[in-house]
Amino acid sequence: MRVIRRTPTGELRDPQPGVAECVIRKDVIPVTDNTTIWRALQEHLPKKTWISLEEILTTVHTRLFLDEEDLKPARSHSGTPRWESNVRRLLRMKTQAGSVRSRRKR
Numbered sequence: 001m002r003v004i005r006r007t008p009t010g011e012l013r014d015p016q017p018g019v020a021e022c023v024i025r026k027d028v029i030p031v032t033d034n035t036t037i038w039r040a041l042q043e044h045l046p047k048k049t050w051i052s053l054e055e056i057l058t059t060v061h062t063r064l065f066l067d068e069e070d071l072k073p074a075r076s077h078s079g080t081p082r083w084e085s086n087v088r089r090l091l092r093m094k095t096q097a098g099s100v101r102s103r104r105k106r
Helices: 036-046 053-063 082-097
Strands: 012-016 019-023
Touching: 036 053, 036 082, 053 082
Parallel strands: none
Antiparallel strands: 012 019
């Protein structure tokens, strides 16, 4: 799991053990893309157990760097931030694909 941090000057950095720090360009590597979110969930949540949506959202919120764009509302009339909508959308896609099971009846 890449831990991305913002330096005091505002740059995004991805520290890697034994390697010089690499600057991460936000315009090249979107942090809240599906791959990044899915990787964070796979690495930080227990397997083969029921996990609440709140726990999933908390994991993403605490494990990934969320910038100003991620924190903006997903829609102009919504109070839900973009990153949260991305997580919900990813979970729906993974449930439909059979990678994730849901207790919720559809």
